[in-house]
Ligand code: SF4
């Protein structure tokens with residue numbers, strides 16, 4: 608992180624349903640209440656849902672598209688070079704039948720085929736991938752949502768576009784990361800200064816946590832853990848955190864009040880006000896260890 612940039616915190620989990628969005632929205636709400644300048648980016652483009660928790664008006668919307676090749680079969684000599692260059696197998700090529708066709712849904716818009724074609728047979732056309740939208744929460748705070756079109760293979764361009772829309776000068780950016788440990792998660796985590804991993808104290812929770820930690824170590828990103836539904840399950844996650852020297856940021860016990868508030872789209876802090884102080888403490892710990900001195904908090 609360089610001075611002048613926000614402190615960027617991604618909230619992630621190895622799988623869906625562990626409370627990642629609950630943590631992201633609660634942290635966002637807690638920081639807003641303190642009057643801090645904060646933007647929450649919903650990077651879960653395949654299932655964005657943070658908007659459901661906030662009353663807000665859309666202030667802008669931008670379509671995200673990429674350039675897809677269009678092959679002119681009059682000019683094409685069926686040399687097959689574009690097909691060879693395409694790493695994503697998006698060009699169907701049958702030289703004996705003189706058939707060549709772009710499969711748009713597999714195309715990543717990388718431009719390699721246009722570069723490869725020496726016969727001027729490839730033009731490009733824009734194809735929509737989805738939409739990135741901005742919502743105003745209050746004068747200090749915004750929410751940015753990425754939303755992929757049905758049938759589009761990769762949410763990564765939408766995630767990058769959404770993160771690039773963070774206003775310069777904002778103090779804190781929170782990313783609600785896509786679940787899993789594949790490319791969308793890596794692309795989100797790579798743009799963050801610190802990753803909060805949300806897990807549950809169960810064998811599945813531990814297995815997903817291990818995968819997330821290993822992935823983050825490969826890209827050299829620091830992380831800490833929030834254990835949700837801490838009163839259920841066993842102690843194996845705690846032992847793992849000790850062994851691996853990973854900070855335990857917070858334990859949230861299973862609470863019917865929290866579950867009821869969350870499932871009805873309310874803030875958990877309304878049901879359990881003590882959570883607010885605990886989330887502030889989590890933020891202070893991250894800020895102290897991974898923040899910079901540029902912003903006044
Ligand atoms: S733009 Fe890239 S991904 Fe798309 S067809 Fe061409 S080489 Fe393949």
Ligand code: SF4
Pocket residue numbers: 678682683684685686687688689690707723724725726727728729
């Ligand atoms: S590289 Fe150009 S000429 Fe060769 S098969 Fe592809 S489109 Fe046709």
